[in-house]
Structure formats: structure tokens, C-alpha cells
Amino acid sequence: MAKQKTKQQKSQKAKVQRTQDLPQQTKCEEKFAEGLCFKKLFFVFLVGSVIGTIYEELLYGVQTWYATGSWEWTVRRGVIYGPFNVIYGFGAVVMVYLLLRKKYTNWQIFLYASLLGGIVEYVVSLLQEVFTHTTSWDYSNYFLNINGRTTVPFMVVWGILGLVLVKIAYPFVSEVVEKIPVKIGNIIYVVLVVFMAFDMLISWTAIIRQTLRHNHIAPFTPIGEFYDTYYNDEFLRQFFPNMVHEDLEK
DSSP: HHHHHHHHHHHHHHHHHHHHHHHHHHHHHTSOOOOOHHHHHHHHHHHHHHHHHHHHHHHHHHHHHHHHOOOOOOOOOSSSSHHHHHHHHHHHHHHHHSSSSSOHHHHHHHHHHHHHHHHHHHHHHHHHHHSSSSESOOOSSTTTETTTTHHHHHHHHHHHHEEEEEEIIIIHHHHHHTTTTOOOOOOOOHHHHHHHHHHHHHHHHHHHHHHHHHHOOSSSHHHHHHHHSSSSSSHHHHOOOEEEEEEEEE
């Protein structure tokens, strides 16, 4: 009889403990974009894209000032709408996802970030050339370049940026994102995902249509005619001033 009472008491205590833990668990579950989830990585992508745009535009301005003595500010984006240089966004996501899954030393983070940055830059350049028949950078005349798509010195820069990203930038961004109220965060997330999907789709199909137009290929559909009217060469040159088109007739 005593044993039965002891079992009942333990059972009641367990139920009370589970009840006490429930609010804490619920609170944890309601935290927005907790951990290294897709939502968190998406915001890393956005922040990386914006910082990449600022970096590219400042770098070009400094290079122009050094060469000519005058400052020139140009738009350096990866899409038409918004200040997003998506190669930096993709690079940031790859680094965060791969370098935070295990505990690495600073030297390991630097080395892996250098390799990852070089790989991302190389692959993006290759994909751009294959699918849009354009190139936005060519490092063929640079020291220690790899097929003109990336260089060893630039990979060192990627390594430094990766170390700053993992050690300083990501913890700050992660903390800020997780403080967003869940309902508001989910609305913002959906709106931005839809916006970025359409932005990249429109931007990259407009570039493909531009390449076809340069090679005297008439539009196949009313959509192509729309692109020729509203996304003409003059319009696209504002956002992709350094883009070079491949001649498909070769």
C-alpha cells in the first residue's frame, strides 16, 4: 500500500513539474527565427547583400578617386530593385551555415572562409556566364587568378570577412532578429521572401532578354516585348554598369 502511495506521489510530482515547465517551453517555441534555421539564414542573406552593395560601391569610389583624383559613385547591385548584391548574401549564408555547425579555431575559420568565398565567387561567375551569357567581373589580368573568376588575394579578403562575419556580425544579427515579435517577424519574413524571389526573377530574366536583344533575337512572347520596352539597355545599365554580354552568334 505504501509503495502504491509513493508511486502516486511521484506521478503527481512529475505532472506538476511538466506543468511548471510548459510556459517556459511555450515561450521558447514562440521566439522568432531561433537557432540556425532557414528564417535566420534568410535575414543573414539580406544583411550580407546590403553590406556587399555598400562595400562594392565604396570600393569602386576609392579606386576611381585613386586613379583620377575625383570621387565617382555608381550603383553596384545584383538585382534591379533594392540595394542587394546577392553574391555577398549567398556567400554570407554559406559561411554561416557551414562554419557555425562545429567549433573551429580562428585560423580554421579564416582558412575555410577563404576557400568558401573563392568557391562561391567562382561558381556564381560560372553560372552567370552559362545562364545569362554575361560576365560582371574578369580577373584574368590579376595576380594569382583562377580562370579569371576569382583570385588568391581576393580569397584572403573573403577569409577576413568570414572571420568578422562569424565572430562579430552574425551574433549581433542573430540577437536582433530573435528579438522581433513572432507575428510581426513572420509577416516581414513572408513579404521579403516574396519580394526577393520576384526581384531576382525579374532582374535575371531581364538580363537574359537583354542578351538575346543584343544578338538580334526577337521576343517570342508579349513578356519579351514588355521587357524590351520597360527593361531596355539604358534602364539596366543603371544597375549593372560593369556587365559585359557574350556574343551568341560566335
